[in-house]
Amino acid sequence: MARVLLFGRFADIAGWREKTVDAASLSALRAALSVDPRLAEALDGPSVQVAVDKALVRADVALTQASEVAFLPPMSGG
Amino acid sequence: MARVLLFGRFADIAGWREKTVDAASLSALRAALSVDPRLAEALDGPSVQVAVDKALVRADVALTQASEVAFLPPMSGG
């Protein structure tokens, strides 16, 4: 169980911005999200960053019920 | 007869900021001002600029009664 946040065009593609997903790790979460193939493809794109509990992660990490996972498309700048 | 304006440290040296001087040319005006040798020496210094009627001049020029001659020490910037 992790709280998943989508930003920018990811939210447009998925049709949601925030959802609770049952997954014990980031890789399990990605697998669960791949029920939406367009979203899964977008999340695999270049320059996509993932933050767990507001810190960027590059490898797989374990998730707890309290985890917040954010998928960040390439940043626009301000 | 020209109206003479002194700026910056020139006014401190001369003890005046503005004076009417009888002179038909810039060179004649400089000669008239050399009654004050400290001022004359300062006006001959490097980077001193002279404006006649608010335009910088480099050569000798004729002066009329209406001429305004300004002696400008090296500029401080703002």
Add this chain to the structure above:
Amino acid sequence: MSVTLQTAPFDPGALLTRFSADREETGAIASFTGLARAEGGQTTTLELEAYEGFTDLEITRAVDAAIHRFGLQDALVVHRIGPIAPGEAIVFVACAAAHRRAAFEACDQLMDWLKSRAPFWKKEHGPDGSRWIEPTDRDRTDAARWDTENEQ
């Protein structure tokens, strides 16, 4: 030092008035105001999304780094989020230093960083629909001017 993300419009002049008050040893304040352009009617609204708790922390880190790198006395960043109308201020950055070179360079560097590397997602709404914006090549090369071997 202060970093603020806010949905409400702000007046950059009011921010500069407060930032420049009571500074007896500050010789120089450089400021930058970014405004939303109408693009001749092509942009009716700009919409900026941030990740609160993350975006503000990243900006705070960038401002801290600029303070140390350029020897600033103080710095301020206010950034709008949400919908922004043409003519409204998107961002205000002010940098205070003893001398002007440091203030200018820090403000310039912070803006280059904000425009290319700050975690915002930006959508332009216009008569022909909406589109997500990414940094231009120019934004990226501007930001890269400030990269050093000691930094990422």
Add this chain to the structure above:
Amino acid sequence: MSVTLQTAPFDPGALLTRFSADREETGAIASFTGLARAEGGQTTTLELEAYEGFTDLEITRAVDAAIHRFGLQDALVVHRIGPIAPGEAIVFVACAAAHRRAAFEACDQLMDWLKSRAPFWKKEHGPDGSRWIEPTDRDRTDAARWDTENEQ
């Protein structure tokens, strides 16, 4: 475009508020505020002398040149003359452009010009007496950064 010399104190923020209002196609406003420093009590008053009708015309020419060189939409210079207390603003420069690079560079170049080549004479009054100030070597080399073969 506006150039003002004035003896009265001014609020740089109030100037920025007016300068940034009603701009639908301005993306970028860079501003610079120069403040009088107390220098730890060594400077009690700064006194600036200008040649009215000459100094303002020279500044107007410099601003015109910057508008053309950097493609500015607008520019504003307000400069104090007479006695100035520590913490008070001496100069405010604002430059408006479509994009930030032009606004920053124009503001930076105008300030370098104002600090080294503008016709002002500046005296520092302090507890140890008064002295006339001339541009520092740094001011001169900063200003020379902008010289091109096409200019004097």
